[in-house]
Amino acid sequence: MKLRWISDVLKEMYGEKIYRLALSSGCSCPNRDGTVGVGGCTFCSEGGSGEFAAEPAPVAEQIERAKTLVRAKTDGKRFIAYFQSFTNTYGDVERLRKLYTETILRDDIVILSIGTRPDCLGDEVMEMLAELNRIKPVWVELGLQTANDATAQRVNRGYPRSVFEDAYRRLREAGISVVVHLIFGLPGESREDMLASVSYIAGLTPPPDGVKLQLLQVLAGTKLAEEYRECFAREDNASEDSRDNAPALHIMSLQEYGDLLVDALRLLPPETVVHRITGDGPKRLLLAPKWCADKKKVLNYLTKRIREELF
Numbered sequence: 001m002k003l004r005w006i007s008d009v010l011k012e013m014y015g016e017k018i019y020r021l022a023l024s025s026g027c028s029c030p031n032r033d034g035t036v037g038v039g040g041c042t043f044c045s046e047g048g049s050g051e052f053a054a055e056p057a058p059v060a061e062q063i064e065r066a067k068t069l070v071r072a073k074t075d076g077k078r079f080i081a082y083f084q085s086f087t088n089t090y091g092d093v094e095r096l097r098k099l100y101t102e103t104i105l106r107d108d109i110v111i112l113s114i115g116t117r118p119d120c121l122g123d124e125v126m127e128m129l130a131e132l133n134r135i136k137p138v139w140v141e142l143g144l145q146t147a148n149d150a151t152a153q154r155v156n157r158g159y160p161r162s163v164f165e166d167a168y169r170r171l172r173e174a175g176i177s178v179v180v181h182l183i184f185g186l187p188g189e190s191r192e193d194m195l196a197s198v199s200y201i202a203g204l205t206p207p208p209d210g211v212k213l214q215l216l217q218v219l220a221g222t223k224l225a226e227e228y229r230e231c232f233a234r235e236d237n238a239s240e241d242s243r244d245n246a247p248a249l250h251i252m253s254l255q256e257y258g259d260l261l262v263d264a265l266r267l268l269p270p271e272t273v274v275h276r277i278t279g280d281g282p283k284r285l286l287l288a289p290k291w292c293a294d295k296k297k298v299l300n301y302l303t304k305r306i307r308e309e310l311f
């Protein structure tokens, strides 16, 4: 089958490997400050789902700092400015316009990637994104996580799927690329539910430009961590494998995640580029599954399975 990886697509476009610089816009999240909800999504840690973003500072300073972090991997001169943490279209639009315009106009930035919620894409924000997209490509990354509204409520996502659908349509009509995030292993979800979310995004018209898939990671300090502790309180001394039958919060093994991932990738249309197949939560906060901590080993295992089973 024809799977397209973002690293290959970027290499074709720019003739070199293009790395992301994790930056901070200084925005918060309406699902944490009481506007939409309090406490946020149950899996979201205090870093707002982006533990590696730079500390708030003038963007030029953040970019230089972020470049030093990726220097070990590249001596490239062009990057993606990635505003990942929290909700990066939430707040004063003029401030955001100034920040993003300054960023996108830089010679070392080739793509502006903005992570946000679909309920934070009002008309003024859409105008700003369309303006920026006329300068250089803009990707909007939407954290759908699941297409199942019951699960969404359970993890306190704070909006129904219809809100995503409306935002998705408006973004695509405005010619803006959309990358959809899905999390596998959310509480109460079966394998069929997770694959149904993939089928749902695969069936969008037009299909998403990109997808980020990741396994649910239980991080310290989150509501999910409390749920995890309650769920497994009586099994403190048991191995993760022996916890597999717990009904509410199922912690997948690496092999199980590999099986699911391969089946999920089979469902994607060729137009949808794969940006990520595993999460990158901070090790210091990771409670489960522990095998996620060895990212290199996980990626090697998953890519081997994909190569063997999908090509």
Ligand code: SF4
Binding pocket: 029, 030, 031, 032, 039, 040, 041, 044, 045, 048, 049, 085, 086, 087, 117, 143, 157
């Ligand atoms: S919308 Fe994003 S930043 Fe806000 S609580 Fe949920 S995961 Fe965290």
